[in-house]
Amino acid sequence: MTANDIKRILVVGAGQMGSQIAMQAALHGYSVSLxxxxxxxxxxxxxxxxxxxxxxxxxxxxxPAQMAEAIGRVTLEPDLEKGARQADVVVEAIVERLEPKRECFARLDRACPPHAVLATNSSTLMISQIASATKRPDKCANMHWFFPPLVMRLVEVVKGRETSEETVELIAELTRKIGREPVILRKELPGFLVNRILRAQAREAYYLLEEGVASFADIDKAVELGLNHPMGPFRLSDFSGLDVGYNARLETYEVTKDPKDLPPKALEKRVKRGDLGRKTGRGFYDYSTTPPTPTPD
Ligand SMILES: NC(=O)c1ccc[n+]([C@@H]2O[C@H](COP(=O)([O-])OP(=O)(O)OC[C@H]3O[C@@H](n4cnc5c(N)ncnc54)[C@H](O)[C@@H]3O)[C@@H](O)[C@H]2O)c1
Structure with missing residues (x-):
C-alpha cells in the first residue's frame, strides 16, 4: 500500500488530540472514523x-458548505472493531499509558485488514513497546502530532526497531497529504526530538523552582520575554494538560529508571488534586480570572 491507496483513517481517542487529528484529515479529503x-x-x-x-x-x-462537507467526512464510531474493519491507517490517541495502548493495538491488529498501518500519537512511548502486542510490528510506527493539531504543523514520524521503511514513508507521505510537515526519526528513543528538548528545558525550570530561585510565573515570564517563546514551560504544561506531562514522565521513568525523569513535586501535587491545566480551569494558573493568576502549591 502507498499513501495514494489510503481511503479511510480510524482515529482512536476523541480527546484534545484525537478529535483534531480526525478533523485535520477530514479537512484534507479523507473519510475518517473517530x-x-x-x-x-x-x-x-x-x-x-x-x-x-x-x-x-x-x-x-x-x-459554511466546506465546513459542513469536512464535518460530514467524520463518522463517530463507538465500536472500535467496526471502525477498524474498514481502516487503511489507524492513529491511536488514547490515554498516555503503556498497557491500555498495547491492549488497543492488540484489538486493532485482530480487527483491521492485513494491509492496515497502525500509528500511535504517544508523546513518549516507543512504538516497539506497543507494536509487540501485534502480529504486524513492521506496519506500526509513531506519528506524533503537537497540540493543537489543527494549528501545529509538525509531526514526528518514528521508525521503531521493526518498522519497515515502507511504513515510515507511508506515514510521512500521509502527513504531507493532510497538510502537515513530517520529520523522520530513524532510531527510536523515548520523547523523540521536540519533547526531549522541551523536557531538558522543563527540568531546568523545575530545578530553579524547587531551589526557590524564582516563582514559576517569573520563570515563565523569563522564557517568554527573554527567549521569545510564546509560552513559558509552566504555561505550556497547563495548555497541553498536566496529566499528559505527568504520565509521560512516569512512562519515561519506567524505561530509564533515572530519578530525574520522575514527575516534579509541583506537578504531582496539582495532578493529584485534579488541577490538570486549561481543560479543568486550573493548573499552574487559575483560568477563572483574566489574566489567569498563579495558583499556590
Ligand atoms: N495533549 C498534548 O499536548 C499531546 C500532544 C501530543 C501527543 N499527545 C498524546 O496523545 C494521546 C492523547 O492525548 P490527549 O491530550 O488527547 O488526551 P485526552 O485525555 O484529552 O484524550 C484521550 C481520549 O482517549 C479516550 N480513551 C481512553 N481509552 C480509550 C480506549 N481504550 N479506546 C478509545 N478511546 C479511549 C478517552 O476517553 C479520551 O477521550 C496521548 O498518548 C498523549 O500523550 C498529547
Whole structure:
C-alpha cells in the first residue's frame, strides 16, 4: 500500500488530540472514523472541532458548505472493531499509558485488514513497546502530532526497531497529504526530538523552582520575554494538560529508571488534586480570572 491507496483513517481517542487529528484529515479529503469509549465523548470532541471551524468561517477562511462537507467526512464510531474493519491507517490517541495502548493495538491488529498501518500519537512511548502486542510490528510506527493539531504543523514520524521503511514513508507521505510537515526519526528513543528538548528545558525550570530561585510565573515570564517563546514551560504544561506531562514522565521513568525523569513535586501535587491545566480551569494558573493568576502549591 502507498499513501495514494489510503481511503479511510480510524482515529482512536476523541480527546484534545484525537478529535483534531480526525478533523485535520477530514479537512484534507479523507473519510475518517473517530472512536472513543462513548457517544457522549465523541460528541464532545466534535463540538470542539465545530467551534474551531466556525471561527475559520467567521474569518472568511472557509465557507459554511466546506465546513459542513469536512464535518460530514467524520463518522463517530463507538465500536472500535467496526471502525477498524474498514481502516487503511489507524492513529491511536488514547490515554498516555503503556498497557491500555498495547491492549488497543492488540484489538486493532485482530480487527483491521492485513494491509492496515497502525500509528500511535504517544508523546513518549516507543512504538516497539506497543507494536509487540501485534502480529504486524513492521506496519506500526509513531506519528506524533503537537497540540493543537489543527494549528501545529509538525509531526514526528518514528521508525521503531521493526518498522519497515515502507511504513515510515507511508506515514510521512500521509502527513504531507493532510497538510502537515513530517520529520523522520530513524532510531527510536523515548520523547523523540521536540519533547526531549522541551523536557531538558522543563527540568531546568523545575530545578530553579524547587531551589526557590524564582516563582514559576517569573520563570515563565523569563522564557517568554527573554527567549521569545510564546509560552513559558509552566504555561505550556497547563495548555497541553498536566496529566499528559505527568504520565509521560512516569512512562519515561519506567524505561530509564533515572530519578530525574520522575514527575516534579509541583506537578504531582496539582495532578493529584485534579488541577490538570486549561481543560479543568486550573493548573499552574487559575483560568477563572483574566489574566489567569498563579495558583499556590
Ligand atoms: N495533549 C498534548 O499536548 C499531546 C500532544 C501530543 C501527543 N499527545 C498524546 O496523545 C494521546 C492523547 O492525548 P490527549 O491530550 O488527547 O488526551 P485526552 O485525555 O484529552 O484524550 C484521550 C481520549 O482517549 C479516550 N480513551 C481512553 N481509552 C480509550 C480506549 N481504550 N479506546 C478509545 N478511546 C479511549 C478517552 O476517553 C479520551 O477521550 C496521548 O498518548 C498523549 O500523550 C498529547
Amino acid at each position: 472512536n472513543d469509549l462513548s457517544m457522549e465523548l465523541l460528541d464532545k470532541g466534535m463540538k470542539g472541532n465545530r467551534a474551531q471551524l466556525e471561527k475559520r468561517v467567521a474569518r472568511g477562511q472557509m465557507t
